[in-house]
Amino acid sequence: MTLELFLQHMVNGISLGSLYALIAIGYTMVYGILRLINFAHGDLIMIAAYIAFYSVAIFSIPWYLSFIIAVLFTMALGIMIERSAYKPLRSSPRITVLISAIGVSFLLQNLGIVIFGGRPKPFQVPELFSKVYEIAGVNIVSITFFIPIITIVLLLGLIYLINKTKVGMAMRAVAKDYDTSSLMGIDVNKIISTTFGVGSGLAAVGGVMWSMKFPQLIPFMGVIPGLKCFIAAVVGGIGNITGAVIGGFLLGLGEILLVAFLPELSGYRDAFAFILLILILLLKPTGIMGEKIAEKV
Amino acid sequence: MMFRKRNALILLVTFLILSLIVAGCGGNKKEEPKKEDTETSEVIKIGVFEPMTNANAAGGAMEVEGIQLANDLYPEVLGKKIKLVIADNKSDKVEAANAVTRLVEKEKVVAIIGSWGSSFSMAAGPIVKENKIPAVAASATNPLVTKGNDYYFRVCFIDPFQGKVMANYAFNQIGAKKAAIIKEVSNDYAVGLAKFFSDEFVKLTGDPKSIVANVDYQTNDQEFSAQLQAAAQANPDVIFAPGNFTESALIIKQAREQGIDIPIIGGDTWEAPEFLQIGGEAVEGAVFSTFFTSEVPITKESEKFLAEYRKKYNEEPSSVAALGYDAYLVIRAAIEKAGSTDPVKIRDEIAKTKDFVGAAGIITLDENGDAVKSAVIKKVENGKFVYQATVEPSK
Numbered sequence: 271m272t273l274e275l276f277l278q279h280m281v282n283g284i285s286l287g288s289l290y291a292l293i294a295i296g297y298t299m300v301y302g303i304l305r306l307i308n309f310a311h312g313d314l315i316m317i318a319a320y321i322a323f324y325s326v327a328i329f330s331i332p333w334y335l336s337f338i339i340a341v342l343f344t345m346a347l348g349i350m351i352e353r354s355a356y357k358p359l360r361s362s363p364r365i366t367v368l369i370s371a372i373g374v375s376f377l378l379q380n381l382g383i384v385i386f387g388g389r390p391k392p393f394q395v396p397e398l399f400s401k402v403y404e405i406a407g408v409n410i411v412s413i414t415f416f417i418p419i420i421t422i423v424l425l426l427g428l429i430y431l432i433n434k435t436k437v438g439m440a441m442r443a444v445a446k447d448y449d450t451s452s453l454m455g456i457d458v459n460k461i462i463s464t465t466f467g468v469g470s471g472l473a474a475v476g477g478v479m480w481s482m483k484f485p486q487l488i489p490f491m492g493v494i495p496g497l498k499c500f501i502a503a504v505v506g507g508i509g510n511i512t513g514a515v516i517g518g519f520l521l522g523l524g525e526i527l528l529v530a531f532l533p534e535l536s537g538y539r540d541a542f543a544f545i546l547l548i549l550i551l552l553l554k555p556t557g558i559m560g561e562k563i564a565e566k567v
Numbered sequence: 568m569m570f571r572k573r574n575a576l577i578l579l580v581t582f583l584i585l586s587l588i589v590a591g592c593g594g595n596k597k598e599e600p601k602k603e604d605t606e607t608s609e610v611i612k613i614g615v616f617e618p619m620t621n622a623n624a625a626g627g628a629m630e631v632e633g634i635q636l637a638n639d640l641y642p643e644v645l646g647k648k649i650k651l652v653i654a655d656n657k658s659d660k661v662e663a664a665n666a667v668t669r670l671v672e673k674e675k676v677v678a679i680i681g682s683w684g685s686s687f688s689m690a691a692g693p694i695v696k697e698n699k700i701p702a703v704a705a706s707a708t709n710p711l712v713t714k715g716n717d718y719y720f721r722v723c724f725i726d727p728f729q730g731k732v733m734a735n736y737a738f739n740q741i742g743a744k745k746a747a748i749i750k751e752v753s754n755d756y757a758v759g760l761a762k763f764f765s766d767e768f769v770k771l772t773g774d775p776k777s778i779v780a781n782v783d784y785q786t787n788d789q790e791f792s793a794q795l796q797a798a799a800q801a802n803p804d805v806i807f808a809p810g811n812f813t814e815s816a817l818i819i820k821q822a823r824e825q826g827i828d829i830p831i832i833g834g835d836t837w838e839a840p841e842f843l844q845i846g847g848e849a850v851e852g853a854v855f856s857t858f859f860t861s862e863v864p865i866t867k868e869s870e871k872f873l874a875e876y877r878k879k880y881n882e883e884p885s886s887v888a889a890l891g892y893d894a895y896l897v898i899r900a901a902i903e904k905a906g907s908t909d910p911v912k913i914r915d916e917i918a919k920t921k922d923f924v925g926a927a928g929i930i931t932l933d934e935n936g937d938a939v940k941s942a943v944i945k946k947v948e949n950g951k952f953v954y955q956a957t958v959e960p961s962k
Contacts, residue, residue: 388620529793537783
């Protein structure tokens with residue numbers, strides 16, 4: 271393998287990995303604070319992508335406005351989902367909420383089919399993100415530069431929010447103990463809504479980025495990213511935001527390099543992700559970043 | 568707090584009711600002729616199972632358009648109305664088996680049309696065979712759909728021929744000596760077609776090593792850069808990439824983004840508007856084989872089909888629409904000849920189909936239940952599928 275080709279594979283891996291990382295952050299943040307695996311996370315990606323698509327297609331507004339609308343709408347939807355599907359179950363066993371999350375996921379997918387239709391829609395990628403640059407024999411699409419930057423910025427922003435702000439402090443308190451924190455004068459409902467709002471907003475950013483990299487929208491488009499990024503979050507140590515980013519990069523690079531070095535195994539790319547999940551669960555169930563830091567989130 | 572909870576509940580309920588209304592509207596359209604159900608004996612039901620949602624939705628939708636047009640133009644047989652019962656197989660093999668079981672057991676259809684995608688037809692095969700309900704596939708090209716199954720027929724050619732056509736194109740038109748294959752490994756159609764292409768290409772070049780790379784991907788995959796690099800690394804003159812239209816469009820797009828400018832060719836599944844919309848400029852020059860072209864009407868029925876199709880849908884028909892139309896006509900003619908709605912008798916008449924004038928050519932079914940037909944080669948030019956050549960089966 272030439273150096274050029276290896277670099278090309280690395281670029282492709284980082285590009286895919288940063289996308290996984292971006293989506294995994296939202297997953298892990300909601301888990302870290304609420305101990306709930308929000309299985310509808312992947313479907314919020316889908317909703318965000320369709321909102322961005324339709325706001326350009328129907329109202330022909332500029333793309334950056336459509337992205338903002340997609341994020342805001344998805345945040346609102348996330349909060350609404352929490353209020354209607356998770357909040358009534360807050361005192362029930364955790365498994366009940368998990369099943370409710372799976373139900374929400376199916377509801378969103380099937381609503382997607384009814385409202386948006388089953389045929390794939392082409393996502394219009396703004397030129398800014400679709401230009402191809404050739405640097406030292408390596409071809410890079412400009413979106414590849416944006417995704418890691420956005421991921422890192424959001425990661426830092428999130429760490430700041432959780433560790434340095436009052437809301438963040440409240441989030442950490444709620445993560446430790448609902449009842450006690452409400453006794454301490456924290457509006458638990460508000461904090462949980464905020465968590466879901468931020469988590470859904472992250473999903474929306476992920477969804478918009480995903481559809482710019484893979485400009486094809488179908489109502490089930492969130493399933494695979496949802497699963498893969500869940501794996502990334504678990505690998506990194508679910509509940510740990512930095513871990514999710516590491517897990518995402520690991521998964522993306524692993525998938526690409528597996529095919530790069532062993533092309534005969536290309537059909538087993540998805541299996542790689544799941545094997546990684548099984549191995550992590552067997553060897554280090556708390557993930558790479560471990561439980562200790564996860565507690566802090 | 569209480570107020571908020573109630574608010575949320577009201578929101579949820581509104582949401583659900585809204586979704587029910589929307590769903591209800593969608594359902595109503597399909598079941599419009601329900602009133603006639605009361606007079607069941609007056610209606611002959613033909614089942615249609617196609618991918619209406621998920622990965623292959625566009626293929627199914629186009630095929631159904633053709634079938635519905637045929638139903639509009641020829642709504643009756645034996646003095647009774649023909650009612651189409653459309654079932655969605657959700658682009659999934661398990662759902663395909665479920666959909667066909669429902670058509671057979673619950674809807675009591677006398678014959679079945681479908682499905683786009685050989686995998687789904689193959690999943691349905693044992694069910695139609697067991698229940699003795701004849702099925703006619705419109706565009707499923709894998710030989711295993713009809714092989715060993717007396718109840719499955721098709722109105723299109725099969726993949727050994729299509730693989731030959733594309734291997735010949737690669738060898739003679741592109742001048743390729745080495746080829747790489749990128750196939751959708753979870754799709755029986757793509758796996759079969761890749762094999763037939765390889766066999767013929769090796770025969771043509773006389774070099775058993777002329778297939779220099781062979782990489783796979785899964786249905787619904789969206790990231791292909793590693794596979795593309797692995798294929799390009801072997802330095803092929805052409806890449807053969809049989810698979811679903813959306814994945815294929817993304818493959819070509821990503822290949823061009825990665826600076827890979829090797830010609831990429833494929834099979835009949837590429838002929839969907841989504842291939843052009845998603846692929847955009849990247850798919851310019853992509854070449855594939857298919858069944859039919861609206862540029863060269865083959866029969867009188869083709870002319871009728873083209874005129875009526877343009878009138879009804881206001882666009883150019885795809886090949887699979889013409890084939891769906893033909894599948895319906897073949898079944899209708901068989902019911903007429905059988906003079907009965909007994910599925911076994913209908914099956915016997917379908918098997919005897921000879922020199923039947925369809926929209927996508929003359930249909931004569933061989934002993935396997937396959938139609939022997941010419942193939943058409945199309946190329947993407949200026950965002951449109953442009954007719955290139957016709958290849959006769961004798962070649």
